[in-house]
Amino acid sequence: GENVEQHPSTLSVQEGDSAVIKCTYSDSASNYFPWYKQELGKGPQLIIDIRSNVGEKKDQRIAVTLNKTAKHFSLHITETQPEDSAVYFCAAMLREYGNKLVFGAGTILRVKS
């Protein structure tokens, strides 16, 4: 089955700096890669996603890149703000497996003001 590894486990950045979180996946057939932000005591919120037919996607301060050959994808947050502080999870999905998401272990992002 699919296995997703996520690094780093914690990340501290100064307000205004960029943050990068990386994930690798094992099943080359996976075709959908979402990123979720989870605040304490709440459910995950989708912040950006990318499909296997695209190499990069951007939405304001957030971008995701995908390297299918190397089987890794990354989340980039620019101009970080204190409200970006949360736990971020990457995930991989293979539609043929019933749309199941396999999550990475998560990254605690702290933006220091």
Add this chain to the structure above:
Amino acid sequence: GAVVSQHPSRVICKSGTSVKIECRSLDFQATTMFWYRQFPKQSLMLMATSNEGSKATYEQGVEKDKFLINHASLTLSTLTVTSAHPEDSSFYICSAPNRDYQYFGPGTRLLVL
């Protein structure tokens, strides 16, 4: 975006009792819903896939007789934790796919005393 609700948001129960958690898709129909469990500072672990009108599919290691799932309508799935024990205390989250995305509920915090 689509909305998924959960009820209750938090519940405290005595050891040995059963607890039912509801997951509803508010503005779309979902023939499939997913149930996750999340322990503190850990990632989301898929427990089972709830299928409308048929039996749920459980992940390896999840006891189907302990975690009863019913998906009686296109907008409602329920998870019943039977004979709850303190080690069942966790954050339970459901999700439902809508078109190409998967939307998560706000989660239910279960504490078993």
